[in-house]
Amino acid sequence: MRNPKLLALPMVVMLGLLSTGLAYAHWSETLFVNGQVDTGELDWQFTSAIIIDTTGPDYHCRDGFAGPPPEYWIGDKDVGSSSIEVDPTDPHIVTITLNNVYPCYFTMASVYAQNTGTIPLIIDSVIIDGTVLNDFPTYPVQLDLNGDGYDDIEIWWKDGFGTQLEPGDPSPEMSFWIHVLQPAPQGTELNFTIEIVAVQWNGYVPP
Amino acid sequence: MRKMIGIFAALMLALGLSGVAFAHWSETLYIDGTINTGILDVEWSEEGSWDTDDYTDYGQLISPDKNVSSITCEIDDENPNLLHVTVSNAYPCIDYYNLVDIHNTGTIPVHVLDVDLDNPNPDEVQIWITYYSDPECQNPISPPVQLHPCDTMYVLIHVHLTQEALEDHTYTFDAEIEAVQWNYG
Numbered sequence: 001m002r003n004p005k006l007l008a009l010p011m012v013v014m015l016g017l018l019s020t021g022l023a024y025a026h027w028s029e030t031l032f033v034n035g036q037v038d039t040g041e042l043d044w045q046f047t048s049a050i051i052i053d054t055t056g057p058d059y060h061c062r063d064g065f066a067g068p069p070p071e072y073w074i075g076d077k078d079v080g081s082s083s084i085e086v087d088p089t090d091p092h093i094v095t096i097t098l099n100n101v102y103p104c105y106f107t108m109a110s111v112y113a114q115n116t117g118t119i120p121l122i123i124d125s126v127i128i129d130g131t132v133l134n135d136f137p138t139y140p141v142q143l144d145l146n147g148d149g150y151d152d153i154e155i156w157w158k159d160g161f162g163t164q165l166e167p168g169d170p171s172p173e174m175s176f177w178i179h180v181l182q183p184a185p186q187g188t189e190l191n192f193t194i195e196i197v198a199v200q201w202n203g204y205v206p207p
Numbered sequence: 208m209r210k211m212i213g214i215f216a217a218l219m220l221a222l223g224l225s226g227v228a229f230a231h232w233s234e235t236l237y238i239d240g241t242i243n244t245g246i247l248d249v250e251w252s253e254e255g256s257w258d259t260d261d262y263t264d265y266g267q268l269i270s271p272d273k274n275v276s277s278i279t280c281e282i283d284d285e286n287p288n289l290l291h292v293t294v295s296n297a298y299p300c301i302d303y304y305n306l307v308d309i310h311n312t313g314t315i316p317v318h319v320l321d322v323d324l325d326n327p328n329p330d331e332v333q334i335w336i337t338y339y340s341d342p343e344c345q346n347p348i349s350p351p352v353q354l355h356p357c358d359t360m361y362v363l364i365h366v367h368l369t370q371e372a373l374e375d376h377t378y379t380f381d382a383e384i385e386a387v388q389w390n391y392g
Contacts, residue, residue, distance in 0.1 A: 042232040060390055075390060077355075079315050080245065094238045100245040102315045104390050113236060121234065145242070153242060180242065186313075187246040194238035203231025 043117035044198050045091035047170065051084040051109040061106040061179050064140055065156050072106045072177070082107040096178075103182040110175040113196075115165035120201035123163045123171070127195040133157050135207035142181070145190040150183035152190055164201055248313035249354070249386045250287060253280050254306040254342055254361065260298075278303035278366060294366055303366040306342065309384070311354040316389035318351035319360060323383040331372040334380055335365040353389055 053059055058080050061072040080101035087093035094111050115121055125134035128141045138158060142151035160174040174196065184190070256278045276296040283289035294303050311317055322336040339361040340346045352360050362384070372378070 042234045044234055044236065046236060077316055077389065079389075092234075092236050094236070096238060096240040098240070098242040100314050101242060102245045102247070102388055102390070104388075111238065117234070119232075124233070178240070178242075180244070184242075184244050186244055186248075188244050190242040190244065192240040192242070194240070196236040196238070197233055198235070199233040200231045203233075 040119040041117040042119055042121055042198070042200055043115075044113050044121060044165065044171070045116045046086045046094050047091075047112050047114045049084045049086055049094045049096075049109065049111045051082045051096065051107060053080070053082045053107050055081065059106040059108075060104045061177075063179070063181065064154070065177055065179060072108070080105050082109070084109055084111075098178070098180075101180050101184075103180055103184055105180040106177065108175065108177050110173045111196075112173060113165075113171040115167050115169050115171075118167050120164055120166050121198040122201050122204040123160050123165070123174075124197045124199045124204055125161065126157045127197065128155055128157065129192055134161055136161065140177075140179075143192055145192055146185055146188065148183070148185070151181050152184040153181055153192070154179045155192070155194070157194070160196070162204075162206065165198075245315040246313040247315055247317060247386070247388055248311070249309055249317055249319070250312050251282070251290060251307045251309045251362070253282070254308055256280055256303075256305045258301055258303045260301045276301060276303070278305050280305045280307065280364075292364060292366075297366075297368050297372070299368045299370045299372050301368065305364040305366075306344070307362050307364070308342070308359050309354070309362060309386070310359040311356050311386075314356055316353060316355045317386040318353055318389050318391075320385045320387065321350040323385070325381040327380070328378050331369055332378045332380065333367040333369060334382075335363075336382055337363050337365070339363060354386070 055078070057078050058075050059072050060075055065071050081099050082096070083099070084094060084096045087095060096109060098105070098107060125132050127133075129143050131141045133139075133141070138156065140154045140156040142154045144150060145152045156177040156179075158175045158177070160172065163172055165171055176194070258274075258276060258278055260274055260276050276294065276298060278292065278294045280293070281291045283291060290307060292305055297303065309319060319338070324334060324336060326332060326334050337344075338348045338350060338352055340348050342361050344361065344363050348360065354360060364382075
């Protein structure tokens, strides 16, 4: 056995058997699953929007939209005006503009949306400059829009939370009130943003 | 080792809590609001001044030579809301008049309230400040007077010295006229 040739011969045979023997070790057949997941789309868009006082005499109200009724009333002068429109290029945006308004001026807007996605959604919350509203009763939110430490307007969101919209369903009316407060600066453009958040219907957590 | 477990547990908890925000889909609609506020602004300008020291009470000319006193009015250079009224070389029984207009130069209606007159010497100096709708002072109007943008009203300042007025003396008075937004006036 000390002959090196005798040692090398079995090793070469084993190596040859190993290299070819795998094909004969077992038969096999592989099945494949090709997966494809087409996700749905959560999408909703504004369909229309209306506002009072586009023309004609102005409306007024008390601070905090306080009673007794009527909470708002029409005056005898046409000084300020309001306008609203769904953005023609992006129906996820509604633009409201109040022109030549002054303290005590009141306006009321309503927006309507539609579930344009493929899964049900629920209107979850409204965010007015960082203040999250998601439950009833709602309350007026005061906003200091020019950062001078005094509130310039107040907005009272009225309805819509928890409403479920199936694909294609129109939303109910979602309305809100706007009131210009006494500290509002004269001759100034003030801007605010309201966000209306809808979530997938099964991800909604009631307040 | 316990510290490591604690840190890991806290991390998992934080991730779990924040994960709620990402756990469901959401879609936000936006309402962008723009509010352009109006301007409340009134200004005044002088319409004219006159006196009666060369006329009788009945409007009859006595003599131009008697025209020794006068009343003038001037809007302050630095504060256009301030009107300086000066009666020079005045003497008793003469009536001094100054007519100014107030016009709404803002974009919202205003209510011009009643005059707040401070006259420390009413026995020597009589002052009447009255509102009119016309520059001829034929149609008096009572405050609050409503002025729409670009509208004008007239204010007649009438000064009269009584016999008690001192010679070579200076009398002063102050008056404030406040205009407020029409729906709070």
